[in-house]
Amino acid sequence: MKSLFALALAVFLTTAASAQMLINGAGATFPYPIYSKWFNEYAKVDPSVRFNYQSIGSGGGQKQILAETVDFGASDGPMSDENLAKAPRTLWHIPTVAGADVISYNLPGNPKLRLDGPTVANIFLGKITKWNDPAISAPNSGVSLPDQDIVVVHRSDGSGTTYIFTDYLSNVSSEWKEKVGKGTSVSWPVGLGGKGNEGVSGQIRQVPGALGYIELAYAKQNQLPYADMKNAAGNYITPSIETVTAALATATIPEDFRFSMVNPPGEKAYPIAGTTWLLVYQQQKDAAKGRKLVEFLKWAYTEGEKMATTLDYAPLPDNVQERVLKRIAQISY
């Protein structure tokens, strides 16, 4: 009897599901946990629409929204002018949440370190090779640093984490900007490549003297040591949700939202942070879908943003949120 009931329920649910509207999205992997949480929660708010998000990577997200095979795209890096020019209609970048990269390391006792941008750039350029280099020891007067080689670890897979990190290095070091530049993958002057946050942190944990960058959320969840970074105002800042949101609040954000928020001027801003974007056409093709999408976006920026901190993402500060909501109101369908 019970199983009969379950069967009836299953049949009911599947027929109900087939009557739902399906909105497809694809792209960035970095915000996937928060997006899937949003879609799950939103299913309770509006059961008539279901979101299907494939975290296939920013490259795929950009390609598919340009080809209009999905209703919205997502990307960890802003689209290049060249790619944006391929869009058949006006395509908007809408920032959702921000994240940060931390510099993690493996030293005896794992002391709390203080680092600044030019030093990190020189380490990744291969110009600083020893842990007891004066550039590292000067701001860390209480810490005894060993006469040991620094083993640099970076991401081997293309990722938004790398984009934020190389964006930061390009900002603080003209030599880095010239020789390497910024991107989801770059040609690294030195170092070992680890696949994913787990690959990089695995190598940092195992190789004495290793140093690398990982996502803040991952470092927090796995209790890895990470450095305080000197920001543009000259303060050493511990990475956290609050200091990343502070960075967002003081970053200069242009009209098209394709902004970089590394090294912003704020007193309490953590300098190695970046945002992730949804890619949405200003003119929606399907009116019914467009209306539902806008309703969802409005919900995401009011209710959804509140869930960000529980998943270790930094929500947009009020001033940015307001601007984004205004932009969403301009989507036509």
Next chain:
Amino acid sequence: MASPSGDPASRVATKAPPSSGARWPDISFRWLALLAALTTAALIVLVGWELYRGSRQAIAQFGLNFLGSSAWDPVTDKYGAWPFIYGTLVSSLIALVIAVPLGVAAALYLTEMAPLQLRQPIVTIIEMLAAVPSVIFGLWGIFVLIPWLRDHLFVWLKHTLGFLPLFQGPIYGVSMLAGGIIIAIMILPIITSVSREILRSVPDLQREAAYALGATHWEVIRIAVLSYARRGLFGAAVLGLGRALGETMAVTMVIGNRPVISASLFAPSYTLASVIANEFTEATTDMYLNALFELGLVLLVVTILVNIVAQLMLRTLSGGASGKVN
């Protein structure tokens, strides 16, 4: 037996054409089989064509320089495949050097020496290795194999064979050698089981003849078994090599992912399959995607070339004609 009429004439169907009712299963099966064979061949051609189509822009831009260049810079859109080709070939070679002697020796033990009741359990265990997913080998590589290699084997190698350029330089753990070892473990099951089949196909007459001439156990294996099965064992190695060239996930996790060419096996390296898996998802510019497609094309061509060379070597190999695997 399957003949519907059951009349004896159908058994000589090739000589005397029987009624059309009995012939059509023959004909249709013949066409179906032909279709299956052609589809398989067409798949390779299609894959090659698609890879070529996807990489045309990069081919036009870089030409043959793509193969010889060591640059890989997505920021400035400069691409070259040489370090990846080198990493793929060398890591596969290391894997073969380790896995072929081990696999053949294991197969020899299982066919010639092991007590009968022990053979099947060992075979099952070895074949279970083949069922372990690649990513599991990779994680095991990161957390178990690499620390052990770094703290013991590599230190020992550097200490005893450090005069060779192969075993010099800093030890990180992740390295070309670690990649080769992981691939070796992954291709061991296929080499062992194919070798075992080959050795089992050596007629007992061969062994008995050698024993009759007064050969010892080792001499029987060497003269009667190994030399008879030489071609087949070579074929087993080629099958293993085919798998080694394309191994992706586990290798990515332990090889260090650095596109450099170094004499030392302790240095990190990178393979064609790994870089495609690593960078494809986040590749946004056209030229970048084209370059990744071209790497795929290069991998396909390298695999085909290696197989052709192996077939040619197989042909020049004298010895028993039988025992050929494919």
